[in-house]
Amino acid sequence: MLKIENSLLVLLIISTLLGITYPIRLEHPLLFIIAEVVSVISTLWIIRLYFFVSRPLKELGNAINLLSNNDFQSRLLPTPHPVVNKLVVVFNKMINQLHKERVEQREQSYFLEHLLKATPHGIVVLDYDQKVIQTNPTILHILELKFNALKNKRFIDIEHPLISEINQLALNQVKDIQLSGGRRYRCQKSSFIFQGFQQQFIIVQDLYLDDIKKEKQAYSKVIRMMSHEVNNSVGAMNSYLDTLKLFSPADEELKTDYLEALSIVKDRNSAMAEFMKNFASVVKIPEPNLENVNLIKILQDLLEIYHSDFKNNHIQVLDKFPKELAVIADKSLLEQLFINIFKNAKEALLEVDQTDRTLEISFNEETKKLVIWNSGPKISKETEEKLFTPFYSSKPTGQGIGLMICRDILLKHKWDFRLFSGKKEGVTFEISF
Template sequence: MMKLKTKYLLFVAILHGIALVLTYFIFRENRWLFLVSEIFIALSLVVAWRLYRQLIAPLKMLMQGIEAIRDKDFNVRFLATGKYEMDQLISVYNQMIDQLREERTLQEQQHFFLEKLIQTSPTGIIILDYDGNLQQVNPRAQQLLKTLPSLLSEVKALGSGDSRSISLNGVNTYKLQKSHFIDRGFPRHFVMVEELTAEILAAEKNVYGKVIRMMAHEVNNTIGPVNSIIASTLQAQPLDAQHRSALEVAAERNQHLNRFMRNFADLVKLPPPDRKRTDLTAIIKQVALLMELPAKDKNIRFRFHLPAQTVWVQADSHQLEQALINIIRNSIDAIGREGDITFSIGRDTLEITDTGGGIQEPASLFTPFYSTKPDGQGIGLTLVREILLGHGWDFSLETYGERDTRFIIHFR
C-alpha cells in the first residue's frame, strides 16, 4: 500500500506538472507572462515542500514513538520544537510515555514483591497450568510434595473455591485451599497448603493436659488414704488368709493405678530437651541391648545397617532413648511373633523398619489415648511425638508394602 507522504508528493508533482504544461500552451506567445507563471509555480513548489516537511514531521515523530512503545522502551521522550501543533502532540506523547513508564515500574515492583512473598512464604503455594497440571511451586510446597507424594492427588481432587483439612501421615495436619485467577482470558488454579500441626497439637495438649492433671489429682487423693488404711489394717488386725490376700491384692492394684497415672503425668510434664552432642550409634545399641530380651521372647531379631564411624546429633540423650524404646516396643507389638526390626542410619536420618502387619489407621496413630491393644494406654507414640517435635525433628510412620513399615526420623 502506498504511503501517505508518497501520495502527497505524487499529487504535488502531478499538479505542478499540469500547471507547467498549461502555462506553456497559454502564455507561450507572451514570454514575460510565461516567465512570471513559471516563477509562481516554482514558489508553489517551495511552499508545497515546506508544508510537506511541516506536515510529515509530526507523523515521523509519531512513528518513532510507536516504535518505542512497540519495543517497550518507555524512556524515549521528545523535546519541544516551538511550533504550536507539534508541541501539543509532543506534550501528549510525553505525558502518555511517562504514565506508561510509571505503571510499568509499579507493576514490576509489585511483581517482584509478590514473587518474593511467594518464595519466602511459610505457606505452600502450588500453581497449576490450564490443564490442572503442576506448573510452579514455592520452596515450602516443594518440600511438602517431596515428603508427602500423595499431597498432589489431594490437590487435584479439590474443587475450585473449596478447602479441607487433611492428615496424610498421622503426624502433620494441613489445610488445603483452592482458588483461581484469570490468565489471558482463561482460568488457572492455585492451591495454598497451610500446616495446622502446631496449633492443633497445642490445643490438643492443653485439653488432655487438663484432663490428666484432674485425673491425677483425684486418683492421688484417693489412693493415698486408701493405701494407708489398708496398711494399718494389715498390721493392726489379726486377719484370716483370705482377707489378708484380698487386702494385699487391693494394695497392689492401687500401686498399679498409681504407676498408670504416673505414665500420663510424665507426658504432661515432659521438660524441654537439654540438647547436647550425642552419639546416635551408641544410643541405638544401648536401646537394642535393653530391648533384646523382650524381642527374643517373641523370636524377633534386631538387624543393624550402621556406619562404621560415629554419628553425632544434637539431642537430649535421655529423651531420645525413651523415644526409641517406645518405637521399638510398638514394632515388637506390631510383629507379634517371628520377624525383624532393622536400624539404618542415612544422611541426617534414622530409619527403623519392622516386618509387622502394617498400619491400619494412620490418621489416629499419634492421637492421645488411642491404642489398638486391649490393655494399651495410647500414650507411647504420643510421647514419641512430643519428644521428637520438642527437638524440632520431622518424622513419619508409614507402611510401604507388605511387612515393610518404617519409622523415619529426620534430624536437623
C-alpha cells in the first residue's frame, strides 16, 4: 500500500511540474529545464524516503507477525532509521528474554511431569471447579482406576472408599486413613494459585509396606527366639518323659494312670511345639519362584480336595471363572494362599444356617480381579480395619496367622487385595492382578 501511494505521489509531482512548464517550454526553456531537474530530484528524494520508511515498517510488521505466531526463535534485522533501530534492539532483547523464560518454563514442566511419574506418593491435581486435570501412575495404582475414569470428573463425585475419606479433609490437613485389609494412607490436601485461580492438589502416601516392615522387625525376632526356646524345652521335656516311662509303678492301675498322664503331657508339648511352628511360619515365607501357571487349574485342584469337606458341611460352591487364566506366580505359594482363604470361608459359613452356605468364585475380565465371596456373617467396619493386622483374629480361638500368610504371599507377588463386606451380604476377598 505504501509503495502504491509513493508511486502516485511521484506521478502527481512530475505531472504537475510538466503541466505547468510544458506550455512555456519554447518561451522559457531555462525554466522548463529547471522544472524537469526539480522533478527528477523530487522523484529520487521520494524514492529514498520510501526505502528509508518502508524497511522499518516492514520490520515492525514482522514483529507483529512473530508475536501473533508465538515465534520466539526469529529476530528483527537492524534498520537505517535510528529511532526504529532502537525499537528493534529493545524488541530483540524482549524476545530473547521471553524465549529464555519459555525454555525454563518448559524445562520445569518436563521436570515436574517426570517427578510426578517417579514419586512414590500418589498425586491428584484439581482445577478451580474441583475436577481432576492431572494424576500420576502411583495414585492410579492405589485407586485401581484408569486416568480416563477420573479425567474432568469432580473429585467429590468419584466413588471410592479412599476418595470418600479424602473429601472430608480440610484444606492443608494431614490425616492417616485406614481402609480394609490393613491398608493405611497418609493424605494431605493443599492448594496453589494458577492464573489467578485457586486450585487444589492431593498427596497420598502409602504407609502399608512401611507398616509391614516395622511389624516384621518387631515380631520376627521375638518369634524366632520364642520358637527356639520352646522347641529346646519341648525336646528336653519329651526326653525326660520318655525316661520317666521306664520308672513306671509296679501296680497296674497306678501304672496305667501314670503312663496316661505322661502321654497327655507329651501331647500337650507337641501341641505347643506345633503352635509355635505356626507362628514361625509367618516369618519364613520364601521369595516366590515366578513362572507361568494356570490359576484356574490350581483353584480346580483345591476345590476337588475340599469337595467332600464342603459337601459334608452343606456348602454350595459356584465356580464362575474362565477355563484358563495364566498368571506369573509361585504355584506352591498360591496353593497355600487359597488353602487359607477356603479354610477361612468354611469357618465363616459354618456360623450360618445350612441352607444358606454358598462359596462363589468368579473372575472379572474387565478389572482383572479374582473375587471369592461367601455368604457368611458380614464383617463390621471396625473388624475390617483390623484384618491382616499381626495375630489379630475375630474368632475366639483364632491365632490371626492365616490372613497374615495370605497378606505376605500377595505382597510378594505385588498383587493388591481387599477383604470386606460391601452392599452385598457376606464377605468378599478380592485379588487384583
